[in-house]
Amino acid sequence: MAIIDLFLSRRVRRGRLTVVHHDGQLRTFGTADPAMPDVTIRFTDKGAAGAIIRDPGLGAGEAYMDGRLTVDNGDVLGLVTLMTANDLWEDGAGALQASPATRAIEAITHRIGRINRARASKRNVAHHYDLSDRLYDLFLDADRQYSCAYFTDPANSLEQAQDDKRAHIAAKLALEPGMTVLDIGCGWGGLALYLHQKTGAEVLGVTLSEEQLKVARRRAEEAGVADKVRFELIDYRHVTGSFDRIVSVGMFEHVGTPNYTTFMRQCRDLLNDDGVMLLHTIGRAGPPSVTDKWTVKYIFPGGYNPALSEIVKANEGLRFYLTDVEVLRLHYAYTLQHWYDRTTAARDAIIALYDERFFRMWQFYLAGALCAFKYGGLVNYQVQFAKNRHALPITRDYMYEREQAYRAEQPPTRLQAAE
Template sequence: MAVIDRLFARAFRRGLLTVVHPDGSRRTFGEPDPELPSATIRLSRGAAAAILRDPGLGLAEAFMDGRLTIEQGDIMGVLTLAMANSPWEANDTLLLPGPLRRSVDAIGHRLGRINMRRQAKRNVAHHYDLSDRLYDLFLDADRQYSCAYFSDPANSLEQAQADKKAHIAAKLAIEPGMRVLDIGCGWGGMALYLHAKTGADVTGITLSEEQLKVARRRAAEAGVSDHVRFELIDYRDVAGRFDRIVSVGMFEHVGPPNYRTFFARCRELMTPQGVMLIHTIGRLGKPGVTDRFTSKYIFPGGYIPALSEIARGYEGMRYFLTDVEVLRLHYGLTLQHWYDRTVAAREAIVDLYDERFYRMWTFYLAGACLSFRYGGMANYQLQFSRARDTLPITRDYMIEAERALRQDG
């Protein structure tokens, strides 16, 4: 039995994976499972060695380069088989790189996550300055590129993203005339929503020049540029004081060495009665290392924090942590929508870039989706205040405000 077959035999126990080797021989691994798909993959020469060296990156690059082709099913099905057989709670590290590779990766990760200011801008541009057309093809109309909120798993992506904005706005307890800072504002959807629903003046900041152009255009088209402003600036360089701060999907790019800088700067930017809401992907377990595929191809410099790392970032700064919510499966549902829309737009994406980019993007979305379904990822929403009496002492106000925002459309 080939070495790669021994790996597959240990890794695929539930569900059926058939592997066609370069010499034409076929092996099937696992047992039928009504809850899991079946898949058939064909390996060309060199693919097995790459997977053995580093299962995650090797599998990704073999798929991207066409050295691993899928004859039955799709990449979502293949990765579902792999991750469903090794869920986070089982503590099974079979498909992780070996100890030496993990040690080397850990050193590189510590060096790479320093996230200096110039590097931070380059890292953001790597991902967010891609073609506008790409994001239009798989995101909702408001371009919410972060975890949606599914009050019902059957809801559409558009409904879930609208509900996410209402969910966050309700926690911010914004009153008319307040000044709000949106750190990592994306294409401006949240900032525009907060102004429209609350009457607040909102400043959105980003390090993406492409996002800035779109956000400013949207504010101008809505006729609210005097109340919703967007700037190309690092959070460390923002001036002024704000009644509320919101940050959605940006904290993953801060880097642990900068967490205390981030929280200290935000505290300086908040008024004495200020409130802040951070929405971030988080690890369910202890601190870890960004996988090589993600750091190489998707989010260079990005890192998903453990809750303990976030806590070390703000402890001792006299913040009141006033609310914590864990969204376990919401991002998995969101990413499934993004994946399905990407697959439906295959021809358009290949025309924009090429087949290799399309395969990379589907691998990214499928792997991310399954990391919330079977892996060790969740979303955290953390609410902070500077004063102990700023917010009501029960969560009822959030529920009431969210209901009103949804009814308002």
């Protein structure tokens, strides 16, 4: 029996995986389960299986990207589902981790890679967020919300869930007319424009993506609010002034653990005496760890999803009140399912933009992320902070009341696809 066969026989129990080896030999693993995929894969050369044995995540990702591993029945999401659903985070087996020696090396190199000084941060952001506008139009919602949506019902559309996410966040900010808001990592400007429209707040959005900045500024101009909703290309460490509220969605993953306390201190110092901050970030349900090598290499260089303990520790000693924590468990899995389906449907368009290898990379990225939230140890945290103990009501009722009011109103104008 080949080593890869032994590896798979121990890891695929529920669901059925058929493997066609490069020499034509066929092996089947697991048992049919109506709740699980039935997948057939093919190794097109001898070395692909060995690469997967050495480092399952990196090896499988690269083999799929390069066509050394093909999916003949089912799709790559089915393959990733088979592997991860048989290795639930709750069970603690960690069967898909790299070897201990590989993990030890990665722990050192990853810590170095996530230092994320200002220059490196801009380069890392450009790697992912300065891709073609057309790519993001193909798989995101019309407002280009590139972060976890909020599903009040799993059957909701992606557009509805992203609307509800913005209402959920706005409610936690407890905004009042005339307030000033800093949006750190503002993306294409959708949240900043929403906050101004709903509350009249003046918003400064900051980003390190030149492409996102162009779109955000264009949107503010077209909406006639460029004097109230401004966008700047600036690192959070270099922002000056004072604000009533700070919000950061999907940016903390790029800060780097050595900079967590710097980030928290900067946010506290930028807030007025009655200031409130909301941090929305992907996080780990377990203890601190490292980002898998494939994701760092191909998708998010310098990226890291923090454990809740790391967020709390970064805030300790700053006299910055931790006022609310919410854990969103399956919401990102639902979001990623929409993104994966739209990406797969846009295969020809994405290949025309880039090539087949890029399409496979993007598809594998979304499939892996989806399963990490559905079966693995990733969640989303929404963590609220306040400058003083009196800045917010003493119960959470205000959140529910405001959120319902925002959701009842007409949704804001949608982003038009970039030409």
